[in-house]
Amino acid sequence: MLPVIALVGRPNVGKSTLFNRLTRSRDALVADLPGLTRDRKYGEGRLANEEQDYIVVDTGGITGDEQGIDYEMAKQSLQAVDEADVVLFIVDGRAGINPADEMIANYLRRSEKPFYLVVNKTDGLNPDIVVADFYELGFGQPFPIAASHGRGVTQLIEMVLEELPEPEEESQETMDEVEKSIKIAVVGRPNVGKSTLVNRMLGEDRVVVFDKAGTTRDSVYIPYVRDDKNYTLIDTAGVRRRKNITEAAEKFSIVKTLQAVNDAHVVVFVIDAREGVTEQDMHMLSFVIDTGRSLVIALNKWDGMNGEEKARVKEQVERKLEFAEFADMHFISALHGSNVGNMYDSVDEAYEYAMAKWSTSKLTRLLEDVVADHQPPMVKGRRIKLRYAHQGGSNPPIIVVHGNQTNALPGSYKRYLENKFISVLGIRGTPIRFEFKSSENPFEGKKNILSSRQLAKKERFRDHVRQLKKANKKKKSKK
Numbered sequence: 001m002l003p004v005i006a007l008v009g010r011p012n013v014g015k016s017t018l019f020n021r022l023t024r025s026r027d028a029l030v031a032d033l034p035g036l037t038r039d040r041k042y043g044e045g046r047l048a049n050e051e052q053d054y055i056v057v058d059t060g061g062i063t064g065d066e067q068g069i070d071y072e073m074a075k076q077s078l079q080a081v082d083e084a085d086v087v088l089f090i091v092d093g094r095a096g097i098n099p100a101d102e103m104i105a106n107y108l109r110r111s112e113k114p115f116y117l118v119v120n121k122t123d124g125l126n127p128d129i130v131v132a133d134f135y136e137l138g139f140g141q142p143f144p145i146a147a148s149h150g151r152g153v154t155q156l157i158e159m160v161l162e163e164l165p166e167p168e169e170e171s172q173e174t175m176d177e178v179e180k181s182i183k184i185a186v187v188g189r190p191n192v193g194k195s196t197l198v199n200r201m202l203g204e205d206r207v208v209v210f211d212k213a214g215t216t217r218d219s220v221y222i223p224y225v226r227d228d229k230n231y232t233l234i235d236t237a238g239v240r241r242r243k244n245i246t247e248a249a250e251k252f253s254i255v256k257t258l259q260a261v262n263d264a265h266v267v268v269f270v271i272d273a274r275e276g277v278t279e280q281d282m283h284m285l286s287f288v289i290d291t292g293r294s295l296v297i298a299l300n301k302w303d304g305m306n307g308e309e310k311a312r313v314k315e316q317v318e319r320k321l322e323f324a325e326f327a328d329m330h331f332i333s334a335l336h337g338s339n340v341g342n343m344y345d346s347v348d349e350a351y352e353y354a355m356a357k358w359s360t361s362k363l364t365r366l367l368e369d370v371v372a373d374h375q376p377p378m379v380k381g382r383r384i385k386l387r388y389a390h391q392g393g394s395n396p397p398i399i400v401v402h403g404n405q406t407n408a409l410p411g412s413y414k415r416y417l418e419n420k421f422i423s424v425l426g427i428r429g430t431p432i433r434f435e436f437k438s439s440e441n442p443f444e445g446k447k448n449i450l451s452s453r454q455l456a457k458k459e460r461f462r463d464h465v466r467q468l469k470k471a472n473k474k475k476k477s478k479k
Contacts, residue, residue, distance in 0.1 A: 003164045004055045006084035010100045011061025013092045014120040018147040019043060019058040022157060045157070054161060057084060062104055078107065086160055087115035093122045093130040093144065097137070105137045116160060117142045123149050181223060181230035182351050185264035187288065189280055192272040193300040197334035198222070198235045226344065234260045261287070265354060265395060266294040266347050266429070273299040273313050273331065277320045285324055292396035294350035294430040295327040296343055303333040326422065327429055350429025356397060358425070360390040363399060370420045379408045387439070398433045406436035
């Protein structure tokens, strides 16, 4: 297995900045705002000049006097310490020692995990003077870095990895399996139960759950195995209407959610059944469909509703979500686990069709049959011709149709083709895309030069037409 390095410390000491530096990414949100990270976030790092990989875990800040959601955040951070091979204890070199630092230090001593004291934010300061105050924690030599500028970060990680056992040979295979896993993004409005559903699907309290909208701020990727299949769950921040977004951190969270949708194979869209389908739900669903992602709809909080309320919600869903009728719908209770396991069948089916491959001969025969049943319209006296079709991509499936005058094909006929292909191929859970390409006319722009024989024939034809016109005039004058 790859070594796991956990980053812990007080809020706003630079853990997420160091996480981004170690993973060479911008996956963790970074802002001058304490408490921005709320869940454990995993990333893969690699030394610049060596083939040794490692896993970095970003955590929320710990103060020791947490209440409410902050208490749940602290539990996540302490759990990351338990599962890590080594811990980097991050402190703020500019702020000096804090009582929370001493509390974390005592916990690390009791955990008996190997750890390193890392003094961040030493840029522009004398490192020897800055680290002097932290000797009283009793952790030996502190390691000064400037995560925002990358100073000392490479030396730090090299030192940490030198003292860890080398990863097993099969670790690369494990990472390849994770890379090939089915990525499931759990998306929806704030406080509809996304994190509760993620924990239920995982069978553990993996992400922070709290009865307050906006608990999740970052997209959290969680790889796992179920029934010998590799999955990666992506818990995302709730997306609210633009006029209701005030905090800068929330705006970045929404960007992360939209990126997670693009990165996923299947989107599980969660709707609060007690509130019904809102306008914001429909806007977000339209975005998911426009990106071409496979879709499974989960109506959460179905427990506790009476028969009349359930019938009303079902009627509303059928009426408002007609544009997403290709997606399977599940009525679930994430809190109690009702019908949650059944969603995996829909996820697997949607992924299978999103990645399906069809031969050119099969698609062309299907196109010929569909056109024979209902031909394209005429444009300027000429019939639009659709000659053959082939597959142009997956996730979503892309069908490329070649013909002439395809740019004049009306939208109604394109929808007819899409519905027919979905019906005949039996596609479920994923939208399909059609691309139309017109064949080039090889004689376009070339002047037709007639031979002398053709010119003579053309002149005889003109004479014949003139004689017919004269004869017609004479007949009319006699009448």
